[in-house]
Amino acid sequence: MTGAVEALGRFLGRSAESTGYGLVLLGKTMLTIPHLLNRRRMRDCLNLMFTYSVGSFTVTAVVALFTGMILALNGGDSLASLGQENLIGRIVAISMIREMGPFMTALILTASLGSGIAAEIGTMKVSEEIDALEIMSISPIKFLVLPRLVALTLVTPVMTIIAAFIGILGASIVAANNFGVTWIAFSNDALENLKLGDVHIGLIKSVVFGVTIATVGATQGLLTRGGATGVGEAARRAVVISFLLVIILGYYLSWLYLS
Amino acid sequence: MIRLDNVTKTLSGRKILSELSLSVEEGETLVLLGRSGTGKSVTLRHIVGLMQPDHGKVEVLGKDVSSQNPSILTEVRKKVGYLFQDGALLNWLTVKENVALPLIETLGVSANEIEERVQRVLREVELDSHGDKFPGEISGGMRKRAGLARALVCDPQVVLHDEPTSGLDPISSSIINQLVNQLKSTGITQVLVTHDMNSAFEVADRIAMLHEGKIQALGTVDEIRNSKNPAVRQFLEGEVTGPLTHGTLDGGSDAAEDRNEVS
Ligand SMILES: Nc1ncnc2c1ncn2[C@@H]1O[C@H](COP(=O)(O)OP(=O)(O)O)[C@@H](O)[C@H]1O
Numbered sequence: 350m351t352g353a354v355e356a357l358g359r360f361l362g363r364s365a366e367s368t369g370y371g372l373v374l375l376g377k378t379m380l381t382i383p384h385l386l387n388r389r390r391m392r393d394c395l396n397l398m399f400t401y402s403v404g405s406f407t408v409t410a411v412v413a414l415f416t417g418m419i420l421a422l423n424g425g426d427s428l429a430s431l432g433q434e435n436l437i438g439r440i441v442a443i444s445m446i447r448e449m450g451p452f453m454t455a456l457i458l459t460a461s462l463g464s465g466i467a468a469e470i471g472t473m474k475v476s477e478e479i480d481a482l483e484i485m486s487i488s489p490i491k492f493l494v495l496p497r498l499v500a501l502t503l504v505t506p507v508m509t510i511i512a513a514f515i516g517i518l519g520a521s522i523v524a525a526n527n528f529g530v531t532w533i534a535f536s537n538d539a540l541e542n543l544k545l546g547d548v549h550i551g552l553i554k555s556v557v558f559g560v561t562i563a564t565v566g567a568t569q570g571l572l573t574r575g576g577a578t579g580v581g582e583a584a585r586r587a588v589v590i591s592f593l594l595v596i597i598l599g600y601y602l603s604w605l606y607l608s
Numbered sequence: 609m610i611r612l613d614n615v616t617k618t619l620s621g622r623k624i625l626s627e628l629s630l631s632v633e634e635g636e637t638l639v640l641l642g643r644s645g646t647g648k649s650v651t652l653r654h655i656v657g658l659m660q661p662d663h664g665k666v667e668v669l670g671k672d673v674s675s676q677n678p679s680i681l682t683e684v685r686k687k688v689g690y691l692f693q694d695g696a697l698l699n700w701l702t703v704k705e706n707v708a709l710p711l712i713e714t715l716g717v718s719a720n721e722i723e724e725r726v727q728r729v730l731r732e733v734e735l736d737s738h739g740d741k742f743p744g745e746i747s748g749g750m751r752k753r754a755g756l757a758r759a760l761v762c763d764p765q766v767v768l769h770d771e772p773t774s775g776l777d778p779i780s781s782s783i784i785n786q787l788v789n790q791l792k793s794t795g796i797t798q799v800l801v802t803h804d805m806n807s808a809f810e811v812a813d814r815i816a817m818l819h820e821g822k823i824q825a826l827g828t829v830d831e832i833r834n835s836k837n838p839a840v841r842q843f844l845e846g847e848v849t850g851p852l853t854h855g856t857l858d859g860g861s862d863a864a865e866d867r868n869e870v871s
């Protein structure tokens with residue numbers, strides 16, 4: 350019992366530490382944004398955007414396709430029992446663009462890229478590469494965190510748009526095959542009911558999620574201690590914390606949008 | 609040149625350095641000996657301001673680095689080269705790019721001059737034919753030498769070496785020792801942390817022995833070699849029992865590991 354209490358205390362202590370550290374890190378990184386004018390930083394950033402997109406495209410596309418199909422299957426089933434299967438387009442489009450697209454993409458990018466950032470920076474931390482940068486008077490924030498934060502913040506909305514698009518495509522196939530809703534009827538219903546605000550909130554969420562995933566990854570990486578096990582722990586913490594933040598922030602952003 | 613004055617440092621509740629005082633004169637090569645975990649790396653980290661003392665003062669090149677004043681730190685670090693234990697190279701850059709990094713990122717030096725200086729230091733550490741390889745493609749000894757090349761590329765006045773020969777075969781160790789002696793002949797001030805006795809005797813002007821947070825013995829190579837200090841004798845002879853292991857022998861596997869490294 351006391352063991353559990355102690356563990357909880359330690360967990361809360363570390364959470365408070367890393368929250369504070371993360372917010373300060375985010376602020377400091379923002380201040381280094383003018384360094385993107387530097388050709389080398391810009392090149393790092395573009396390279397990372399390319400790597401991040403290529404590295405996460407396939408899994409995002411497959412997950413998005415099946416998410417759309419699952420939504421259409423379940424939604425269509427309920428709607429068909431009411432004879433309303435023609436509403437399938439709007440339901441899928443709105444939920445993919447407003448909720449599922451950003452959320453699902455964020456989870457995939459957390460698992461693949463956020464954990465990668467934590468492990469990469471964590472490895473550099475334990476092998477004294479971060480210290481070496483400091484001694485050469487090269488700021489690790491400018492040199493490592495800035496390009497990763499910017500790249501991930503730009504890649505997340507792009508992947509989210511792709512995910513939403515592929516998801517809706519998957520849903521339209523199910524709608525046509527299983528419920529006899531034509532492609533034209535599906536897209537008309539979707540487009541007529543979709544508001545610009547839905548697209549906006551989806552994009553805003555994806556940007557917030559991108560910043561969150563990169564910041565949490567970099568924070569856990571920089572706070573890594575204790576060798577190879579520390580690196581594994583940093584990656585694990587980055588995933589868990591990002592998942593929690595994505596779902597909590599996602600809820601509040603939806604709530605703000607709807608109220 | 610370098611002065612640690614009554615430096616005390618506690619890490620994770622353990623007092624690692626306890627009122628440690630040590631000074632290194634200009635042009636001198638001082639070897640800091642000690643068992644693993646005694647705080648040798650911690651001492652080096654204080655000299656470049658990667659760690660701050662809880663109490664006491666650290667002065668390098670006449671500047672107070674323990675003050676944590678960023679402009680002083682930048683100024684001092686420009687003149688100090690630091691060789692990390694495993695080289696600390698960035699693994700996505702080639703050897704050449706790693707060595708060029710401090711020039712590219714911090715000094716406004718022309719591309720031609722960068723190329724020239726990088727080639728020069730790579731030749732000095734005998735890596736000029738490996739410049740285009742990545743750190744993962746070369747041996748540990750070569751990585752250390754590449755780390756040394758990076759430390760030298762900005763023409764430092766002070767070079768700090770953290771275990772430059774640990775884990776190396778005798779020939780690679782000799783190459784490193786030669787390099788250290790070569791640097792010494794150019795008047796560079798050096799602090800070298802090691803538990804490799806051969807290396808210590810080969811390069812040192814003076815040897816200091818660290819134990820329990822303090823310098824237990826300090827002297828020239830001959831003075832240390834002939835020292836009657838029981839701690840020094842135990843270290844030199846790799847004895848299992850003695851003042852250095854007093855009370856720590858029952859420390860389980862950790863102690864056993866340390867013994868291996870010392871012997
Ligand atoms: N950043 C740190 N936080 C906590 N403990 C540390 C830190 N750095 C070193 N230590 C501890 O200080 C002691 C001395 O470390 P170090 O100077 O690396 O030993 P060595 O003499 O082998 O170089 C070790 O017990 C190590 O665990």
Ligand SMILES: [Mg+2]
Binds near residue numbers: 770
């Ligand atoms: Mg060490």
